[in-house]
Amino acid sequence: MQSRVFSWFWKGLLALTLAATAWGGAQAQDLKSFEQKITTKVLPNGLTVVICERPEAPVFSFSTFIDAGDVNDPAGDSGLAHMFEHLAFKGTSEIGTNNYEAEKAALAKVEAANNAYEAEYLKSVGRDEAKLADLKKAFKAAEADAHQYVVPNQFTDVAERNGATGVNAFTAMDETVYFWSMPQNRLELWAWLESGRLSDVVPREFYKERDVVMEERRMRTDSSPPGRLIEQFLATAYVAHNYGRSGIGWPSEVGQINATEAMDFHKKYYVGSNIVVSVVGDIKASEALPILERYFSKVPAGPKPADMTTVEPKQFAEKTVVIREATQPMFVEGYHRPDFRDPDEAVYDAISDILSNGRVSRLYRSLVRDQQIAVEVEGFSPFPGDKYPGLYCFFAIPAPQHTTADVATAIHTEIDKLRNADVTDDELAMFKTRTRADLLRGLADNQGLANQLAQYQSRYGDWRELFLQLDKVDKVTKADIRRVANKVFQPSNRTSAWIETVAPPKAANAQKDGGAQ
Numbered sequence: 001m002q003s004r005v006f007s008w009f010w011k012g013l014l015a016l017t018l019a020a021t022a023w024g025g026a027q028a029q030d031l032k033s034f035e036q037k038i039t040t041k042v043l044p045n046g047l048t049v050v051i052c053e054r055p056e057a058p059v060f061s062f063s064t065f066i067d068a069g070d071v072n073d074p075a076g077d078s079g080l081a082h083m084f085e086h087l088a089f090k091g092t093s094e095i096g097t098n099n100y101e102a103e104k105a106a107l108a109k110v111e112a113a114n115n116a117y118e119a120e121y122l123k124s125v126g127r128d129e130a131k132l133a134d135l136k137k138a139f140k141a142a143e144a145d146a147h148q149y150v151v152p153n154q155f156t157d158v159a160e161r162n163g164a165t166g167v168n169a170f171t172a173m174d175e176t177v178y179f180w181s182m183p184q185n186r187l188e189l190w191a192w193l194e195s196g197r198l199s200d201v202v203p204r205e206f207y208k209e210r211d212v213v214m215e216e217r218r219m220r221t222d223s224s225p226p227g228r229l230i231e232q233f234l235a236t237a238y239v240a241h242n243y244g245r246s247g248i249g250w251p252s253e254v255g256q257i258n259a260t261e262a263m264d265f266h267k268k269y270y271v272g273s274n275i276v277v278s279v280v281g282d283i284k285a286s287e288a289l290p291i292l293e294r295y296f297s298k299v300p301a302g303p304k305p306a307d308m309t310t311v312e313p314k315q316f317a318e319k320t321v322v323i324r325e326a327t328q329p330m331f332v333e334g335y336h337r338p339d340f341r342d343p344d345e346a347v348y349d350a351i352s353d354i355l356s357n358g359r360v361s362r363l364y365r366s367l368v369r370d371q372q373i374a375v376e377v378e379g380f381s382p383f384p385g386d387k388y389p390g391l392y393c394f395f396a397i398p399a400p401q402h403t404t405a406d407v408a409t410a411i412h413t414e415i416d417k418l419r420n421a422d423v424t425d426d427e428l429a430m431f432k433t434r435t436r437a438d439l440l441r442g443l444a445d446n447q448g449l450a451n452q453l454a455q456y457q458s459r460y461g462d463w464r465e466l467f468l469q470l471d472k473v474d475k476v477t478k479a480d481i482r483r484v485a486n487k488v489f490q491p492s493n494r495t496s497a498w499i500e501t502v503a504p505p506k507a508a509n510a511q512k513d514g515g516a517q
Contacts, residue, residue, distance in 0.1 A: 030467070031464065031467045034052070034467070035464075037052050037053045037054065038050060038051065038052045038053075038453070038463065039051045039053075039285035039289065040457070040463070041289060041293075043272060043293060043296060043297050044297060044301070045271075045272030045273075045296075045297055045299055045300065045301035046271065046272035046273030046274075046301055046302070046304070047272035047273070047275045047276075047277065047296050047297075047299050048275070048276045048277070048457060048458075049276075049277050049278075049279070049289070049292050049293075049296065050276065050277070050278040050279070050453050050454065050457055050463060051278075051279050051280075051283065051285045051288055051289065051292070052278070052279070052280040052281075052449060052450075052453060053282075053283060053284060053285060054280055054281055054282065054446060054449075055281075055282045056282070057281075057282060058183060058184040058185070058282045059181055059182065059183055059184055059281050059282060059446065060181065060182060060184055060187065060190075060279055060280060060281025060282060060283050060446060061166075061179065061180070061181040061182075061279075061280050061281055061445075061446035061447040061449075061450045062179060062180070062181075062182075062190065062194070062277065062278065062279045062280075062450055063177060063178075063179045063277070063278050063447070063450040063451045063453070063454040063455075064177065064178040064179070064194060064198070064275065064276075064277050064454070065175060065177055065275065065276045065277075065278070065454035065455060065457075065458045066175060066176040066177070066178075066269060066270060066274060066275055067174075067175060067269075067274045067275070067276075067304075067305075067458050068081060068175065068176060068269035068270075068274060068305070069081050069171055069172045069173050069174045069175045069176055069385070070082060070171060070172070070173045070242075070245070070247040070248075071173045071174055071242045071243060071308065071385060071387070071388065072242075072265075072269060072305070072308075073242070073245070073249070074261070074265070076253055076256075077253055077256075077257055077261055077265075078245050078246055078249040078250050078253045078254070079213060079217075079246070079247075079248055079249020079250070079253060079254040079257060080249070080257055080261060080262060080265050081171050081176060081265065081269075082171040082213065082247070082248055082249065083209070083210065083213055083249075083254070083257055083262055084176070084262050084265055084266060085169050085170070085171045085176050085178075086209045086212065086213060087201060087203060087204075087206065087209065087262055088169065088178065088197050088198075088201060089155055089156060089169070089197075090155065090201075090202065090203075090204040090205055090209070091151075091154055091155045091197070091202060091204055092155075092196040092197060092200040092201065092202055093200050093202055094196065094200070095151075095154050095155050095158060095193070095196065096150065096151050096152075096154045096155055096202070096204055097149050097150065097151060097202070097204070098149055098150075098151055099149050100149070100202075102149055103146060103149035103150070103202075103204070104202075106142070106145050106146035106148075106149060107146050107202070107203060107204070107259070109142045109145070109146070110139070110142045110143055110146050110206075110207070110259075111203075111258065111259050111260060112142075113135070113138050113139040113141075113142040113143075114139055114207065114258055114259075115258070116135050116138070116139075117132070117135040117136055117138075117139045118256065118258070120132050120135055122256075139207075143207060143208070147205070150204060150205060155193065155197065158189075158193065159180065159182070159190075159193060162182065162183070162186045162189055163182055163183040163186060164180045164181070164182045164186075164190075165180060165181050165182075166179065166180045166181055166447065167180040168180065171247075172247075172385065173243060173247060173384045173385030173387075174385040174386065174387040174388075175387075175455075175458070177451070177454070178194070178197075179447060179450065179451065181281075181446065181447055184281060184282040184283060187279075187283060187288060187291060188291050188295075191291050191292055191294075191295040191296065192295055194277070194295075194296075195295035195296045195298055195299060196298075198270055198275065198296075198299045199298040199299045199300060200298075201263075201266055201270075203259035203262055203263060206258075206259040206262065207259075210254065210255070210257060213248070213249070213254055214251070214254055214255060216248065217248045217249065217251065217254060220248060221246070221248060222251075225323075225325070225327045225328065225330065225499055226330060228323065229321075229323060229330055229332060229497055229498075229499055230332065231246055232321050232323065232497060233321055233332050233334065233495065233497035234384060236319050236320075236321045236495055236497065237315075237319065237334055237336070237391060237495035238312055239312070239313065240310055240311070240312050240313060241308075241310050241311070241312040241388060241389075242308065242310070243312070243384055243385060243388065243390065247384065267300070267302075268302075268305055269305055270299070270300070271299070271300055271301060271302030271303070271304070271305075272296075272299045272300065272301050272302070273301070273302060273303060273304040274302075274304050274305060275299065276454045276457045276458045277292070277296060277454070278450045278451075278453040278454040278457065278463075279292070279450065280446040280447075280449045280450040280453070281446045307387075308388065311389075312336065312388075312389060314336075315336055315492065315493050315494075315495070316492055317492060318491050318492055318494050318495075318496075319494075319495040319496070320495070320496045320497070321495075321496070321497035321498075322497075322498060322500055323497070323498070323499045323500070324499075324500045324502045325499065325501070325502060326501065326502055326503060326504040327499060327501065328397065328499070328501065329397070329398050329403065329404050329498065329499050329500065329501045330395070330396070330397055330404070330498060330499045331394075331395070331396045331397075331398070331404040331407050331408055331496070331497075331498040331499075332393060332394065332395045332396075332496070332497050332498070333393065333394050333408070333411070333494055333495065333496040333497070334383065334391035334392065334393040334394075334494070334495050335391060335392045335393075335488050335489055335490070335493045335494055335495075336389060336390075336391060336488075336493050337381060337382060337389065337390060337391065337392045337488050338389050339382070339386060339387060339388050339389050339390065340382065340386040340387065340459065344480065344484050345472070346469070346472040346473045346475070346476050347476055347480045347481060347483075347484045348381045348382070348392065348484065349381075349431075349435065349473070350423075350428070350431045350473075350476045350480075350481055351379070351381070351392070351418065351481060351484065351485065352379055352380055352381055352392075353430075353431040353434060353435070354418075354423055354427045354428075354430075354431060354481070355379040355414065355418070356377075356378045356379040356380065357431075357434060360430075362414050362417075363377045363378065363379060363394075363411070363414055364377065366410060366413075366414055367396065367407060367410050367411070371410060372399055373398060373399055373402040373406045373407055373410060374396045374397060374398055374399055374402070374407050374410070375397050375398070375399050376395075376396065376397045377394070377395070377396040377397075377407065377411070378394070378395055378396075379392070379393065379394045379395075380392075380393055380395070381393065387459070391495075392488060392489075394411050396408075396411065404498035404499070404500065408496065408498075415485065415489045418481065418482070418485040418489070419482060419485045419486045419489060420482075421482075422478040422479070422481070422482060423478055423481055425478075428476070428477075428478060428481075431473075431476070432473055432474060432476070435470065435473045436470060436473075439466070439467075439470065452466055453466070
């Protein structure tokens, strides 16, 4: 087994090295080539359009990048960014309705009925239960009245009937992204659809969708041991910054979000200056740009929202969280680290690659292959976001007959090796080679390229940084890795959380009774 593993390792190294050599020689030319294919324009409303001509197939992909995510949820309204992502698929004043003017009046009545119900429900003293029941009935009646004007799923149906594939979106801590792919001859239809839901969103079926989000929370967090563990871990690691809040939202807050608050969030964050739209595929910028200008200029203008000013205080004491329940043991720990603009960003990438990239990584070889104390282990960074200072994290699942303490000790041993001795020349070279190869793979398909162009244009103000990052990777040294490891991986900067498996209550009682007999 060992000889086969090393044979695979060196064959893979040779292949990647050859690929890197070819890429290294062509890097500047490739950047110049992309500069010839890519057109960037900032519209009068501040929205940035990035178009990349790639005529290999008669299709295109797009990515709409909103520079706002869960971290931007207002106080008391955690989950709002995610809630609005759902709302963006409900249509506009032209799609999803059979009579918008009547629906608009009906939706106003829904909001008034919800506000009346919530005002009574939230009373800490003197709540009238009979009145509350009547208000709930009135709210449900208003919802039913508004629903008669809804054409369900029409937005998605129109897109898919015209060849759209991969219609989806996601909300992360720092951003919200919408994307799909479509035939080239449907570019104008797409521009109409996408610009419409950015500029003409309607809070249709809002409270029905709020129930969907609540159910999603129950599935992803409340009924998920890893979800509960990570939520408690982040809430402990952060004391001031919004990275410590539940991304999907705390139950009491999600349950009270209303349509007015969602529309206020849209008004603040869905402005042109906060949006980048990238389009990649069989399109000519000279023909596509007038179309995109015509439709996306409808997105409201407005100042780019100010970045969060809350700074997480320096952690000076080790923190731990223990969850005791009848489920599989798991372990996670994190160390505070700077945001993506830090000069050592590429060094953190090197640490992740050497510790955790595949079966030849240090963590896998030590904990899974050699000691066999874990069935899964990885190190990753940044988490839960990169726009603000995040965490360098380790996650592990112990093997049967082993504990979270076993994997924690083994992880700390690997961290100490990184702090006290240089990585090898081969490890450093492999990191740089894999990084280049990963970039090539990321550029291989339209959707991947569209996503990266939008992200880099938004984060750095220039999509070229996608290529320029390689210069920073090339400059990473062994001394850099030791320096950063010693700076970050300190016990006082550590938050650890784990699930400690205990017997179910009934089983524990049965064992106790049996012992008494």
